[in-house]
Amino acid sequence: MTKSEILSLREKHLGKSLSISYNKPLKIVRGEGQYLFDEEGRAFLDCVNNVCHVGHCHPHVVEAAQNQIAQLNTNTRYLHDNIVNYARRLTDKFPGDLSVCMFVCTGSEANELALRMARTYTKRKGVIVLNAAYHGHTTALIDISPYKHEGPGGYPTPEYVHKVTISDGYRGPHKYDDPNAAHRYASEVKAAIKKAQMNEMPIGTFIAESLVSCGGQVEHAPGYLEKAYDYVREAGGVCIADEVQVGFGRVGSHFWGFETQGVIPDIVTVGKPIGNGHPLAAVITTPEIANAFANGMEYFNTFGGNPVSCAIGLAVLDVIEQEGLQARAHRVGSYLKERLSELKTKYSLIGDVRGRGLFLGVEFVRDQETLEPADTEASSIVEKMRNRGVLLSTDGPLHNVIKIKPPLQFSQENADTLVDNLDEVLALNATK
Amino acid sequence: MTKSEILSLREKHLGKSLSISYNKPLKIVRGEGQYLFDEEGRAFLDCVNNVCHVGHCHPHVVEAAQNQIAQLNTNTRYLHDNIVNYARRLTDKFPGDLSVCMFVCTGSEANELALRMARTYTKRKGVIVLNAAYHGHTTALIDISPYKHEGPGGYPTPEYVHKVTISDGYRGPHKYDDPNAAHRYASEVKAAIKKAQMNEMPIGTFIAESLVSCGGQVEHAPGYLEKAYDYVREAGGVCIADEVQVGFGRVGSHFWGFETQGVIPDIVTVGKPIGNGHPLAAVITTPEIANAFANGMEYFNTFGGNPVSCAIGLAVLDVIEQEGLQARAHRVGSYLKERLSELKTKYSLIGDVRGRGLFLGVEFVRDQETLEPADTEASSIVEKMRNRGVLLSTDGPLHNVIKIKPPLQFSQENADTLVDNLDEVLALNATK
Missing domain, CATH: 3.90.1150.10 (Aspartate Aminotransferase, domain 1)
Structure with a gap:
């Protein structure tokens, strides 16, 4: 054509x-x-x-997909080696108690699930997000994505969502040469927590990309996430690291973006690179949060964690490591x-x-x-x-x-x- | 293992x-x-x-996937034959003005997008759903899925969501032998519209599976959807047919479930069978609604409509037709x-x-x-x-x-x- x-x-x-x-x-x-x-x-x-x-059409990933797609592609209510092999390989890449994963199909599904987990665990609706953050295209994620809802066709930021300034040392109010920049930026998180408490809709969740993508390819000021996480946790909230854009070794110095900030999130979402183009994404969290989420309401994702997706996920990890x-x-x-x-x-x-x-x-x-x-x-x-x-x-x-x-x-x-x-x-x- | x-x-x-x-x-x-x-x-x-x-691992579908996955798997911001071939083949299956589609990865993403489209078009938040309906696992979809939010770990039905009785001729209040059953059941839709108007949160959307799945494998009373759609449209709302479970020829007499009721929805969502296991789903709507949704806020789905997904979707249609x-x-x-x-x-x-x-x-x-x-x-x-x-x-x-x-x-x-x-x-x- x-x-x-x-x-x-x-x-x-x-x-x-x-x-x-x-x-x-x-x-x-x-x-x-x-x-x-x-x-x-x-x-x-x-x-x-x-x-x-x-790499586009990497032969090892292509072969893994071709083989599994001819064998079996069904849901996770049957037992299969691939999902547990992959869950083990993937969670091995994470520090601390981040040992439980849930497989979904897209970054949006991952952030939706992460948000639901955080809310179920904390029993609080309030969310702190970065200005110009983008976390996905569902109703709830557009609410927490100023990049979307503040743009054309948008709407006012919902009351339960609190925006804080990206710790951008170039264009932000506190510059690269300010040794207290991280502290100054993080103080906005503290203020947002206080404001939310006064509005009787306390903060349950802080969500931020580990490095900011749509918001302008920004690295957080050194120490920023550590301070922000401290404030959020002190106030009883949980911290979600959105690694959908930046995870899987891209940042070079570390496998995950959050590691560059020396923090361990409570929930991590991964997507895009995880399947080299195949619709695959995941949420990784602690047993404590995963167990609180298992409150009787089942979470079933028709395609999430199927043998083909997991074969592809495993092959992507192979290539990252082998090459x-x-x-x-x-x-x-x-x-x-x-x-x-x-x-x-x-x-x-x-x-x-x-x-x-x-x-x-x-x-x-x-x-x-x-x-x-x-x-x-x-x-x-x-x-x-x-x-x-x-x-x-x-x-x-x-x-x-x-x-x-x-x-x-x-x-x-x-x-x-x-x-x-x-x-x-x-x-x-x-x-x- | x-x-x-x-x-x-x-x-x-x-x-x-x-x-x-x-x-x-x-x-x-x-x-x-x-x-x-x-x-x-x-x-x-x-x-x-x-x-x-x-059929599991159908050779024609497997081959289509294997070939395309080795060629190219990237996003829809570049031009590719597959997406437009598939969009044309798929929309050809629909009656009326249902000629525009948006590709996503899961039934949940499809229903999320459909709901957003309906709300953007009608500028109204109120939704009528069937009792025990299930439309997906995101925050907004659990709100409109009594099957989930009324079950374990659930919560009270949100104020903007109005439930109506499934037109179940066996267990419902109006039985198979009642010639006015459809009318009686549909009168609940009329009542819900009136109630919502009084609460100043008018109904914008009526969403129902064309045959009810999780709600108990129920066929609507003959004529039910026609009457329900009439009430909704009279009141300025739009009608979404959720075909995620039942579409693509399964009901035998027709290709789509809604055709068994003699209606043409304003928006249709399709998923599960569309990709024979591959994460693929779609929303099909009219140019009028699609254009209203294109209000400046972009809708981009990283994996949706990629060449591999569309090759698979095309192959599934081939098999349905050829066999x-x-x-x-x-x-x-x-x-x-x-x-x-x-x-x-x-x-x-x-x-x-x-x-x-x-x-x-x-x-x-x-x-x-x-x-x-x-x-x-x-x-x-x-x-x-x-x-x-x-x-x-x-x-x-x-x-x-x-x-x-x-x-x-x-x-x-x-x-x-x-x-x-x-x-x-x-x-x-x-x-x-």
Whole structure:
């Protein structure tokens, strides 16, 4: 089918609330490693898809799926090796008492379940979330996602939801050079707890991504989550770490994003990269919280934890371990961040380069003092990079952050391709 | 792994809110057509899994999945043939203006999205649901699922949710022989609309399964949905048909359950059978509602509508059509219902045999007059049938209905196996 035929069928048969990447949409027909190929065989370097975590169509993952799909694909009310093997392998990756998991199909289902668990355990409805947080697309998750409900088609933040400032050392009120930044940001959590108590809807849950994705590829100020968790727990609440975007070794220095902050959450949600594109996600928690949740109301997820999904989940863990992808994310990501930081010294349009491992963000500004967001410029750069065969996209509440989160097979050479092209695009832009 | 090893790992690493089928759990390692096989190679006739709709591991579906998974599995922001081919094939199955679809991963995601669409379109929160309805496991869906929130670990029905009696001609207040039953049941919908208006939280949505599953395998009284829809639409609301359990030809006489009632819903949700076990689901609606939902807030589902899911969805439609499975459901289901009805004349424990196609229910009672539910008896029959190699399960608000909804490859011979074994189990039970 031609692109225009596809576009006209999309127009007719798909909801318009689903957007398409790039002004000149791509028809992608094949994926391999960190590359996507269009209908004419042109290769594109995928710098943005953190779902196909171990590389598009990784042969080990493909084989595991192909074998299991021909054997059995049924629900978890029968016994099967895969689900328990996988539950053991997955929970082994977690510290502390995080030893119980529940398998679901999407990050939204994981965050829904996590929220229900936290509420059942604490018997409290109040939730603290970060400004510009995104946790999923269900009714309850849009309530706790200012990124959605404060945007177009949105609504006022519900009374039970309390927003706190992202501990962003670049654009936030407390800067990278403030040694007390974490403390200052976390004091908002303390204040929110107090306010909720006065409103007689006490806080039961604090939920935050371990590194912030849609909110602008932001690393929390060092020590931020530790202080925030302390306040929440003192007040009888539980802490959910949303690892849907950042987990599974992407941050390089650690397997989980929350480990970079030295905390152990009460509940962790994982998704996107867990199945390399297969609809799989999970909630991991403590026996105490899981047992409180088992209050008589069954939780059954038709497809969650089926033998195919678990075979794929196991294969993804195999690849991460066998190919040393966490170490690679650390090595290549550090190199890439350094090269991007060099670009920053060259172009005043780059306000900030941040992140960790292969989870990086480049924030564009028109003015280094006022930090006026260069949103149209960032979009235009993304389009130009696409035309050069490099796939990126923008995010952040001001739409001026280019996010970089490629499949972990991304190489130093790929990093050079990305930065060299970005350099050229910025140079042309500067001389315009 | 032995069963006891699996059980002990489940105990340790899986949440206890997930239950296991049968007192003597089964370890199932392989599936083929309407059969499941345990670790010793023993075959079990699967009479209850409506997810593996065209048969466990159907070769055409397996092949479609295997091929696509090795080619590309990425999101819908790039153009791809599969999603539009599938959207066209799927929407072609629907009458009226039901021409727009949105792909998601689970029935819960589909009902969540449908509810959000209905609310965005009508700008009203009030919902009418059937007693004992089950629509999914998210926060908002448990609110509209009395089957969940009225059960153990539940809570009072939220103020915005209005329950109406299922038009059950056996146990409900208006019986099969009442020619005005549909009218009488539907008058509750009218009353709920009026009550909601007085409470200043008008009804925006009426949601009902086209045939009721968890609520006890109940067919609506003839004409019920038509009258109910009329009242809802007159009052400015929209009607959602939940086809997650019953769609795709299972009811035999029609492709969709709602067609048996002669109605055209405003929004339809489909799930379970759509992907023969693969996590796939969809919402189908009119351009008018889809456009109203596209109010600026994007709906993006990471895995929804990916090339692998759509390849599988297409293959499932191929098999239903090529193997004439709808006609088969009609033929075999009618035969099975007739044989079950004969059993009813033989055993007073059987109160009612109902349903359509291969979506049938057998309700067990201790007394044909008082209709005292024979719940423990139904459970015990299910266990005995399992020991004979026939897989069934119970459902319904009183746990006394045995549900029959096998893969559609189910044959007349399979129907005989099921009924002959049930006959023997009931005979032994009667002489005890």
